[in-house]
Amino acid sequence: MDLTRREFSRLAGTAAAASMLPRAKAEEKKIGWCIVALGRISMDHFMPGMLQSRTGRIVALVSGHRPKAEQQAAMYAVPDNAIYNYENYDRIASNKEIDAVYIALPNSMHAEYTIRAAKAGKHVLCEKPMATSVADSQAMIDTCRTAGKKLMIAYRCQYEPVNLKAISLIHSGAIGSVQAIESANGFNIARDEWRLNRKLAGGGPLMDVGIYSLNASRYLTGEEPGDIRANASVVDHDGRFTEVEENVGWTMKFPSGIMASCNTTYGGDMNGFYRVHGSKGMIELSPAFGYEGIHLRAQIWGQPPIDMPSPQHGYEQFTVEADYFADCIRKNKEPRSDGEEGLRDMKYMQAIYKAAGLTRL
Template sequence: MRLSRREFSKLGAMGLAAQVLPSASSEAQDANRKVGYCVIGLGRIANHFIGGVQGSSTSQITGLVSGHRDKAEKFAARLGVPKSSIYSYEDMDRMRDNKSIDAVYVALPNSMHAEYTIRSAKAGKHVLCEKPMSTSVSDAEAMIAACKAANVKLMIAYRLHYEPTNLRAIELIRQGALGKVQVIESANGFYENLGEWRLNKAMSGGGPMLDVGIYSLNATRYLTGEEPESFTASVSTIDHDGRFDTVEENTTWTTKFPSGALASCCTTYGANMRSYYRVYGSKGWLEVGSFGYEGLRLQANYSSGGRGTPATVLDEPNTEPDPKQFTRQADHFTECILQNKTPKTPGEEGLRDMQYMQQIYKAAGVVAL
């Protein structure tokens, strides 16, 4: 499922390669200075990350990797990045000698995550890689091994692990506010008709499961604090209009956890679906609406006493604007680099989701990952 640089360039000529690659440098030595990030891929998600770094007091953008020099130079002029710190895909390994770059942010199509994570690690740079981690379990394992061999840190960009509303939901569950978790519902999907790389299995690795379904999968894990025991699953394609020639349109799955808790999740590229999760416990429920970059809201209703005890009702909106989630994410990785800590969402976290998605596809009768 991995594309060659030549194949990616061809797609780039069709407007599908609006992303870039960076590399990494030697470890940050002075805890008082800002950690420099090189952004690999200048597409939409990279814009959010760049905005997040601009809002950080501990991080800065110091390099860019792109197949479009003119586009990269416009970014560089806006960000104060010297032209000497702009790289192409072919020569990005030269970042090894750029001491202003401590880490890279890999924002490329899924199939390219492994190659550019490994190249960045070999260049001595720490790696923050977008999710899904890769398009196969074996690639995820190779990424972890390469970063360990190079003695650099690897973090997967699960931004919601650092977001206050999700942390509040986890806190309430761990405190026992809902009693014993019984069932979780979750959904995430949207109508995809742009014909971009997401609908090309060679680049995406699969359909909405890898793109947005992974949010529901990962959320059920951090909400329960458990690892899945088993899965049942189904996939379908309803619209035979050419969009889904290589990837599925819909996926639904059920997870059973060791405690007996069940999670029912669905994802789609065929409809604009409300993204949310709702946790039902023996004492009440809570819901977080949206996996988005802003506008998250926690609502809950639970009672710690018996029947007739007044319920606690919560309605807690998060008013933090985009790209604050990306600032929190960058700040965490920067702290890990400066203080030599293991990230909260290391490569192993991404690998686990890759393994579980492989099991979900297998349960649905699909050979993938």
């Protein structure tokens, strides 16, 4: 999903229109966001999503690539003196326009830039996986807590309406006692991705995209996995997988007895999905994790099928995620997907890797 000039103009128009609407509370100043790293997820998703936000706006950028930063700054009306690089990043402390940072760096840099942001007095929305070690994750939590700043991990599916519908169907008992979940998420990775560099990524597809299946198994069941079994492999001996694994398959047993069996890969597009089987019916989300087009189909035996395509369009998942964090900041609420939530996944991923005989995290 590339952001074309035409789309950008449309979104910018929407934002201008939205800004003219009467505010519920005059004192609710928009949260000022500083975008840390201008990669695909920032430029193609989060930043366009901010244009639709009633609660936030982009006020600063951090990038190692000045021309790209200037181009983006022009698009989002960010002043020149609010373009930072990785050396002078700590100066964000003195920029009062910045309330929160959005960290979209390679995984191994999440901890450092989260910690520096908290020390600079900024709230942090950090992409998943939150870090590349359990110790770093804990340090991020501790530093944000000490600084009195919010830390949210960007588990956008926890705020996405179709996933929320699946959760509510399960919790209402509509599909009876849940027995089992299958889930997979993966893509065919390009040779030049930083994700293949173990030092930058920490691990392979499990940390990057398998984490969606792991996190979904937890939010769907509302339970924490106990016994974890796993395997990892490389299918394509083409030079891409010298530092990280290509495939991981794992099973998790939850306290109630629910079994989750999952796969993740860097070797093929899996069109990330899950199926949840209960005694009275089943729910499938296919796709379940995409930026657009998430689709629920449920069958409760003896009842008409339920079909729910995503009501969202464009960059709305990111808008909703940012708006939720803004609400947490304003109301001093702990985000649902806080640092502790991110840390739990780090520990489970560590357990999955260990069960597969790999040393990670």
